[in-house]
Amino acid sequence: MKLEYDLSKLTIEAERDHPNAFRAEVYISDGFYPHFHRNPEIYLVYDGTVTVTINNVEYVLHGGQAMCINSYDIHSYKIDGLARVGFVNIGLNYTNNFNSLYPKRSLPTELLDVDKNKPLFDFIEQIKGTIAENSDRRRLLYYTYVNYILYLIVDTYGTSTTKAQTKHSTRNIVQYIYENAEKNLTLNSIAKEFGYSPGSLSHFFSRYIRIDFRTFLSDIRMQKVWELRDNPDYADRSIADLAILCGFNSVSSYYRACRRYDSNNNHVQEHKTTDD
Amino acid sequence: MKLEYDLSKLTIEAERDHPNAFRAEVYISDGFYPHFHRNPEIYLVYDGTVTVTINNVEYVLHGGQAMCINSYDIHSYKIDGLARVGFVNIGLNYTNNFNSLYPKRSLPTELLDVDKNKPLFDFIEQIKGTIAENSDRRRLLYYTYVNYILYLIVDTYGTSTTKAQTKHSTRNIVQYIYENAEKNLTLNSIAKEFGYSPGSLSHFFSRYIRIDFRTFLSDIRMQKVWELRDNPDYADRSIADLAILCGFNSVSSYYRACRRYDSNNNHVQEHKTTDD
Numbered sequence: 001m002k003l004e005y006d007l008s009k010l011t012i013e014a015e016r017d018h019p020n021a022f023r024a025e026v027y028i029s030d031g032f033y034p035h036f037h038r039n040p041e042i043y044l045v046y047d048g049t050v051t052v053t054i055n056n057v058e059y060v061l062h063g064g065q066a067m068c069i070n071s072y073d074i075h076s077y078k079i080d081g082l083a084r085v086g087f088v089n090i091g092l093n094y095t096n097n098f099n100s101l102y103p104k105r106s107l108p109t110e111l112l113d114v115d116k117n118k119p120l121f122d123f124i125e126q127i128k129g130t131i132a133e134n135s136d137r138r139r140l141l142y143y144t145y146v147n148y149i150l151y152l153i154v155d156t157y158g159t160s161t162t163k164a165q166t167k168h169s170t171r172n173i174v175q176y177i178y179e180n181a182e183k184n185l186t187l188n189s190i191a192k193e194f195g196y197s198p199g200s201l202s203h204f205f206s207r208y209i210r211i212d213f214r215t216f217l218s219d220i221r222m223q224k225v226w227e228l229r230d231n232p233d234y235a236d237r238s239i240a241d242l243a244i245l246c247g248f249n250s251v252s253s254y255y256r257a258c259r260r261y262d263s264n265n266n267h268v269q270e271h272k273t274t275d276d
Numbered sequence: 277m278k279l280e281y282d283l284s285k286l287t288i289e290a291e292r293d294h295p296n297a298f299r300a301e302v303y304i305s306d307g308f309y310p311h312f313h314r315n316p317e318i319y320l321v322y323d324g325t326v327t328v329t330i331n332n333v334e335y336v337l338h339g340g341q342a343m344c345i346n347s348y349d350i351h352s353y354k355i356d357g358l359a360r361v362g363f364v365n366i367g368l369n370y371t372n373n374f375n376s377l378y379p380k381r382s383l384p385t386e387l388l389d390v391d392k393n394k395p396l397f398d399f400i401e402q403i404k405g406t407i408a409e410n411s412d413r414r415r416l417l418y419y420t421y422v423n424y425i426l427y428l429i430v431d432t433y434g435t436s437t438t439k440a441q442t443k444h445s446t447r448n449i450v451q452y453i454y455e456n457a458e459k460n461l462t463l464n465s466i467a468k469e470f471g472y473s474p475g476s477l478s479h480f481f482s483r484y485i486r487i488d489f490r491t492f493l494s495d496i497r498m499q500k501v502w503e504l505r506d507n508p509d510y511a512d513r514s515i516a517d518l519a520i521l522c523g524f525n526s527v528s529s530y531y532r533a534c535r536r537y538d539s540n541n542n543h544v545q546e547h548k549t550t551d552d
Contacts, residue, residue, distance in 0.1 A: 140427035151416035
C-alpha cells in the first residue's frame with residue numbers, strides 16, 4: 001500500500017490521457033510523483049494537507065481546497081502521511097464548450113475558498129469512480145459532468161487570462177516534444193528550437209522533468225502508439241506500422257519501452273487505490 | 277385561465293427562440309395552438325392525455341410519455357380538459373456536442389416507454405422553472421442540462437436517421453421561408469422554388485400552416501428584428517435599420533406586425549402559467 005515517493009521517475013499516464021477520457025476518483029493518497037498529461041486535471045484535497053508542485057512552484061493545500069492543472073504542466077503531490085484527495089482527468093474533447101464560450105481564457109489555477117468549493121467537492125464525491133475508456137459511448141454524460149464542473153468553477157472564480165508563456169517555459173518544451181515526437185528529435189535539435197545550449201537543456205531536464213531525455217521521448221511515443229491502437233481509423237495497421245509512425249525506429253524499440261514502462265507501472269496501480 | 281384552442285392562429289414564439297435560449301417548465305395545460313420554432317423541443321406528459329399533432333400527423337400521449345419535436349416542425353397540443361405537462365426548449369447552440377458525436381443523426385421522435393422515461397421526467401421536474409435569456413451568462417449550466425437530457429434520451433432510445441425529407445415537406449418550406457425572410461419572398465417565388473403552382477402552395481398554407489402567408493412572413497421578420505435587437509453586434513443600429521435589414525419595407529410595417537402580435541399575445545402568456 002505504501003507508495004515510494006520516487007522523484008527520479010516521471011510517467012505520462014498514457015492510459016488515461018485520451019482526448020475522450022474522463023475519470024473522477026476520490027481516494028486515500030500518500031503522494032504522487034512528478035508527471036504530466038495533455039488532459040487538464042482538477043485536484044481536490046478533501047482531508048489533510050498536500051504540497052502541490054506545478055512546474056517547480058509549490059502550493060500548500062488544506063482540506064476543502066483544490067487546483068486546476070493545465071495541459072502539459074508537470075505536477076506532483078507531496079503528502080506527510082496520508083490525505084483524502086480527489087482528481088478529475090478531463091479529456092480535451094470535452095472542453096470545447098468552455099473554449100467557445102471563453103475564447104483565449106483558461107481555468108483559474110487556485111480554488112482555495114473552502115465554503116464556495118462545497119458544491120464542487122460534493123459533485124465529485126457523487127460521481128467518483130467514473131472512468132471513461134476512449135471507446136466509451138456515454139460521451140454525452142461526460143460532456144454533462146465536465147460542463148457542470150467547469151460551470152461550478154467559473155461561477156465561483158471566473159476565468160483566467162491565458163498567460164503569455166515565455167518561449168522556454170516547462171509547459172512549452174514538454175508540449176513541443178509531445179507534438180513532434182514522431183520526428184527525429186534530439187537534445188541538440190530541441191535546444192536549438194528554444195535557443196538553449198544542449199548543456200542548459202540537459203540541466204533543464206534533470207531539474208524540472210527529472211527523467212533522462214531518451215526515456216521521456218520514448219514514453220511519449222509509446223503513448224501515441226496506444227492512442228492510435230484504439231483509434232478505429234487505424235484498425236487495419238499493425239503495431240509495427242504504428243510504432244514507426246509514432247517515431248520509433250523499430251518495433252523492438254517500442255516493445256523495449258513497454259517493458260520498461262510495465263516494470264515501473266506499479267506506481268500507477270498504487271495511485272488507483274480508492275478508499276471504498 | 278381557459279385557453280381558446282384557436283387553430284387559425286400560429287405564432288412563432290419569437291421571444292423564446294434564441295439559439296442560446298434554454299427553458300424547462302412543468303405546468304397544468306389545457307392545450308396549445310399550432311406553432312413552430314427553430315429550437316428543438318422535448319414535450320412531456322406527466323398526467324393526463326394529450327393529442328400531439330406534428331406536421332399534421334397525430335400521436336396520442338398518456339402520462340409518462342414524451343416526444344422530441346424537431347426544428348421548424350409545426351406542432352400543437354390538444355387536451356380534453358386539463359393535463360400536467362412539461363416542455364424543454366433547447367437553444368440550437370447547445371446541441372453542438374450531440375451533433376458532433378452523432379453526425380447526420382437526429383433525436384428519436386417518440387419516447388413512449390413510461391418506465392424508461394422516469395429519469396428524464398424526474399430530471400425535468402428537478403430543473404423546472406429554469407429560463408435562460410439570450411444574454412444569460414450561465415451557459416455552461418445549460419450545456420450541462422442539455423447534454424444530460426440528450427444523454428438520457430439517447431441512452432434509452434438511441435438516435436434516429438435524419439429522414440431524407442421530400443423537398444416539399446412542411447418543415448422544409450417553413451425553414452426556407454425562415455432562412456430567406458429578409459428577401460422579397462412571394463407565394464409565387466416560393467411555389468417556384470419548390471416546384472408547386474401558387475394555388476397548391478396557398479392550399480398548403482391553409483391546410484398545414486393555418487395562417488395566411490403575409491402574416492406568417494411578417495411574424496418571422498419581426499422575430500428576426502427582436503433577435504438582432506438583443507445582439508451586441510447590432511447595438512448601434514436603430515430599430516428602423518433592423519426592420520429594413522430583416523425584410524420589412526418600412527419601420528411602420530414592423531410596428532404594425534408588433535401591434536398585431538401583441539393583440540394575440542395573450543395565448544403565449546396563458547401558455548406560461550405554471551402550477552406552482
